[in-house]
Amino acid sequence: MSAPRYDVLAIGNAIVDVMAPCEDDLIEELGMARGGMTLVDTDRARELYDAMGPAREVSGGSAANTLAGLSAIGLQCAFIGQVANDQLGDVFAHDIRAVGIDFDTPARAGDPPTGRCLIFVSPDGQRTMNTYLGASQFLPAAVLDDAAVAEAAVLYLEGYLWDPEEPRAAMKKAIAAARAAGRKVAFTLSDAFVIDRHGDDFRALIEAGQIDILFANMVELAALTGEADFEAGLALLAPKVPVLVVTRSEDGAVAISGGERAEVAAEPVDAVIDTTGAGDLFAAGFLAGHVRGESLERSLAMGALAAGEIIAHYGARPEADLKALFAQRFG
Numbered sequence: 001m002s003a004p005r006y007d008v009l010a011i012g013n014a015i016v017d018v019m020a021p022c023e024d025d026l027i028e029e030l031g032m033a034r035g036g037m038t039l040v041d042t043d044r045a046r047e048l049y050d051a052m053g054p055a056r057e058v059s060g061g062s063a064a065n066t067l068a069g070l071s072a073i074g075l076q077c078a079f080i081g082q083v084a085n086d087q088l089g090d091v092f093a094h095d096i097r098a099v100g101i102d103f104d105t106p107a108r109a110g111d112p113p114t115g116r117c118l119i120f121v122s123p124d125g126q127r128t129m130n131t132y133l134g135a136s137q138f139l140p141a142a143v144l145d146d147a148a149v150a151e152a153a154v155l156y157l158e159g160y161l162w163d164p165e166e167p168r169a170a171m172k173k174a175i176a177a178a179r180a181a182g183r184k185v186a187f188t189l190s191d192a193f194v195i196d197r198h199g200d201d202f203r204a205l206i207e208a209g210q211i212d213i214l215f216a217n218m219v220e221l222a223a224l225t226g227e228a229d230f231e232a233g234l235a236l237l238a239p240k241v242p243v244l245v246v247t248r249s250e251d252g253a254v255a256i257s258g259g260e261r262a263e264v265a266a267e268p269v270d271a272v273i274d275t276t277g278a279g280d281l282f283a284a285g286f287l288a289g290h291v292r293g294e295s296l297e298r299s300l301a302m303g304a305l306a307a308g309e310i311i312a313h314y315g316a317r318p319e320a321d322l323k324a325l326f327a328q329r330f331g
Contacts, residue, residue: 004183006102007075007291011144011171012063012158012329014081014105015115016088019127019276019292019314020055022120027128032120037129037191039163040118045132058315059095060117061136062190065277067318069284069306071100072322075291077103078148080170082139088114089135099317100191105143108135123309125272137164141173149174150181150320153291154284156215159190162198175210182315186213188283195223205241210316213290215283221246243290245300247282253303255286255296262296267308282307288326298330305329 027034030051040048049055055155067077079096083089084108091116096103115134117129139161149155149291155178161167178185187205189195195202202224205211214237218230227233238256247253252265285306289299309320 002197004153005076006078006148006153008067008070008154008156008190008287009078009080009149009152010063010067010156010158011080011133011139011161011167011174013061014064014083014089014092014129014135014160015059015061015117015136016073016092017058017060017117017119017276017316018049018052018055019058019119019121019274020052021043021325022053022122026051027120032128032130034122037127037131037160037193040130040132042132044111045118045130046151048130049167052118052120054170058316059092060277060316061158061190062280064096065265065280066156066284066287067097067101068096068317069281069322070288071316073284073288073326074323075288075307076154078138080105080136080144082167083107083133084112084114085109086113087225088116097113103264104145105139107304108138112138119276121274121276121314125275127274127276129276131160133164136161137167139153139167141166141171144170144173144177146173146177149177150183152183154186154287156186156287157193158172159188161200162194162201162235173206180250184212185210186215186287187211188215188279189220189224192219192223195220197221199224208236211241213245213287214241215245215279215286217247217279225261245286245303247279253282253300255300257296260296261299264297264300264304267304267307269312272311274314275311275312277310278307280316281310281318287296295330302326
């Protein structure tokens with residue numbers, strides 16, 4: 001097997017986040033699912049945008065956020081995702097390339113426009129996301145570069161993107177290319193609603209040995225396994241994947257691999273400002289450790305550090321010098 005050109009290549013939604021602080025009563029007034037992610041259509045997106053206070057726009061998308069973290073730590077990354085040939089598409093492409101990530105997917109002409117996620121941030125830092133997928137859901141398998149997938153040590157797939165038919169076909173093709181090249185496949189479950197819709201697909205991938213590294217939070221673990229008890233869910237799922245990583249918000253995270261179990265506490269922060277992207281950046285830190293051959297415990301600690309940086313400010317892209325933070329903590 002040749003040395004990889006990329007440490008991680010990800011396939012995910014190409015989305016621009018629109019974030020604004022709000023009071024809890026606005027969440028209830030607008031009928032949103034507090035702390036969750038809801039897919040919305042054009043009309044609902046317009047209604048929610050009109051109800052927002054002063055907002056800030058920054059490129060997002062779960063897998064793209066993870067790559068931004070990885071790139072900031074110093075890893076070589078590439079992204080595959082679909083934007084439209086419009087202003088937000090230009091913003092997304094500029095932002096992801098500006099942090100050193102290769103992004104060559106051609107922009108799509110015409111409607112729908114580039115996707116956007118309307119994020120309402122409560123006073124306690126909890127984020128309520130409303131995602132209009134737009135062009136993201138039309139990523140065709142034809143644009144997938146099998147050679148680029150084969151040149152990545154890890155293929156990282158975003159569960160959110162499993163919902164639309166075309167990107168699902170692209171990701172299936174990418175899994176086949178990665179496995180044919182002897183590379184690892186990492187998968188993030190993204191949200192319980194995705195599991196409700198596609199849990200059978202995910203369980204089939206796991207049973208077939210197609211997933212090497214699986215990321216979940218405790219809610220997603222319960223949804224995937226059907227076990228309300230955390231330890232019971234771990235016991236059921238851990239033997240089926242080479243590496244299982246489960247986050248537990250303020251209670252830290254657990255990783256299990258080959259019967260070895262490691263745990264880490266959440267990174268202490270002065271104040272939780274915005275939890276948007278916490279899971280994405282946790283995955284970035286963990287993958288950085290994994291790709292570099294670090295232990296489970298050390299990889300978890302890297303994930304906690306990256307997540308701690310992201311929840312201390314608005315937005316899902318790092319603002320501090322992650323490479324310096326990692327060098328200071330881990331050498």
